[in-house]
Amino acid sequence: MPSKVLTIRVIFAALVVLAFGYGIYEAVSYMYLAKIFPLYVCLAMFILSCINLVMEVRISWRQLDHSGVGFVDLESKWDMAMVEVLKRFCYFMGIVLVLYASISLIGYSLSITLFVIVFYRFITNTNWWVAIGAGLAGLGFISLISKLLVIDWPSGVLQNWISLPWPLG
Amino acid sequence: MDAALKSLGVIFDPSHFLMLILGVLVGLSIGILPGLGGIVGMSILLPIIYGMDPHTAFALLIGMVAVIPTSDTFPSVMMGIPGSSASQATIMDGYPLAKKGEAARALGAAFTVSLMGGLFGAAVLSVIVPIARPIVLAFGSPELFMLALLGLSMVGVLSGKRPIKGVLAAGIGLMIGALGDAPAVPEYRYTFGIDYLMDGIPLVIVGLGLFAFPEIVDLLIKGKAISEVATLGKGWLDGVKDALRHKFIILRCSMIGVIVGFLPGLGGSVVDWIAYGHVIQTTRDRENFGKGDIRGVIAPESANNAKEGGGLIPTLLFGIPGSGSMAVFLGGLLILGIQPGPAMVTENVDLLYTAIWSLALANVFGAGLCIFLSKPITRLTVIPFTYLAPFMILIITLASYQASRGWGDLIALLVMGILGWVMKQYGWPRPAALIGYVLSDNIETYLFISVQRYGLTWITRRGVIILALIIIASLVMGAFWQHKKAPRTGEDYAE
Secondary structure, three states: OOOHHHHHHHHHHHHHHHHHHHHHHHHOOOOHHHHHHHHHHHHHHHHHHHHHHHHHHHHHHHOOOOOOOOOOOOOOOOOOOHHHHHHHHHHHHHHHHHHHHHHHHHOHHHHHHHHHHHHHHHOOOOOHHHHHHHHHHHHHHHHHHHHHHOOOOOOOHHHHHOOOOOOOO | OHHHHHHHHHHOOHHHHHHHHHHHHHHHHHHHOOOOOHHHHHHHHHHHHOOOOHHHHHHHHHHHHHHHHHHOHHHHHHHOOOOOHHHOOHHHHHHHHHHOOOHHHHHHHHHHHHHHHHHHHHHHHHHHHHHHHHHHHHOOHHHHHHHHHHHHHOHHHHOOOOHHHHHHHHHHHHHHHOOEEOOOOOOEEOOOOOHHHHHOOOHHHHHHHHHHHHHHHHHHHHOOEOOOOOOOOOOHHHHHHHHHHOHHHHHHHHHHHHHHHHOOOOOHHHHHHHHHHHHHHOOOOOOOOOOOOOHHHHHHHHHHHHHHHHHHHHHHHHOOOOOHHHHHHHHHHHHOOOOOOOHHHHOOHHHHHHHHHHHHHHHHHHHHHHHHHHHHHHHHHHOEHHHHHHHHHHHHHHHHHHHHOOHHHHHHHHHHHHHHHHHHHOOOOHHHHHHHHHHHHHHHHHHHHHHHHHHHHHHHOHHHHHHHHHHHHHHHHHHHHHHHHOOOOOOOOOO
């Protein structure tokens, strides 16, 4: 019985097939000179991705070893079950999504400062003073970059309501 | 010769010298920050050079641009995050070395070969000036297309035991590169009605998403320091010795760097991959590549510094920028009232030599400073990653946002990051995807121009045939050594 990890492997391979299939479908509607490149790339890749999918299904079915397939890529090696890895991945993705949501609410500068403070306090487990110091260091850094590159960081709903001083506004 | 000596005297004038040092310091700072490259550095310095003496401004600008490929090695080696587009391939072996506690060794080797590559580039720039014109003109669109194909052929050696996944990953990269406006006609492709995608996804986001994001997430999941050993092991001096031991790799890869930098239009983003692929293809004992082979650091680092010397040739002599940072540099020249072109060799030859000397000196200072800094900075690799993670997330979001300064950048980073993480977990070679992305536009554009300009006769051009033979030879050589040195095992049967 294929494990969940191998199922994700197969699902990803299937998604690649679908992506190239969609690439062909979409490319057909383009003007001649715009479609040549994506159409031929997608056609070739669609065929290869179908072969790859069959191989992935076969490998999953037989539960063969996958180690080392990437050769010169920085493959992950885990000393924990893949299910645990996926759980933790979802946990950290959740943190990133919360960060994004807070950027849309209170703006980038304030969000990233609070993010650093909360991360240091509750994940790194430092005391409040170190966490606040790290947060202020982060704010100082993005303020410097903002000045040097003349960038206004994304503002949120809060900045639309209240006029905050730079660099929070 | 007189002009060369006169320019050397000018460079050592205190005000010029200080500007050179300032440029080097700015370049070092920008290179250390992932995602920021020469374009950002040039953009920061351009407002400063208004009204400046051209020699002084040259020292400042070239000082900055020369050391970015040196200092961008820090994030590539220590975090597995491409410091700039020039050091994407350095992570392949530099980061595994850092994981083994040999970051100082990797950095020592990288900075030594960066210095050598940079000096090689400066030397070539000084020699090639009189004969540059016919060489540059010999490279038309068909030859540039073939060079792009040569870059794409590196996918073969980066795909390991599962070539089909390598080719598919390159295909994914090619299609990501095809997003947005088509080069030949007014048509937007695969935009799904999203305005942000009309310009395509910027390189910095694809690079950070595919490499930086997955590394940060993986390190957080593991909850350990970057280095898997508590002590840092071999020091930078071992790296210097490694570099000196592989001088022929440095020479070959520096030549690759100069040639790719020299050719306008190909872009510097691919030079490190070509050098990395080349060193694997020409090496018999290749099983350690990707696991911390020092040659995998030496090859791309010597090439990316040599590229800067090569990139100045078309920029100064023809007014054709070879890369994005050179395009901004060109703007700087116009601000100074200097018209780049063949007249640089006759009327402004002293300025040309100022550029050459500045390039050489900046490489010396940059490499020296980096070697000096490498020991304390490598201590970061033994700090638990939860201390670094929030700042790394800050830096990658910041670097992504400056690409086009919209919410789309942040969302694209997240999407590319998830794609990169899944590819990493399930053995899809991300370097192949990045190479495909980088070359996508070049391949399509140059093929289109070649067919429009020459019909099918472009295939019969001498340069095209030579490059085709080089591609075939490199593929055959790569396949031969892979077959000979990496026999299939029972476990690989299914692959």
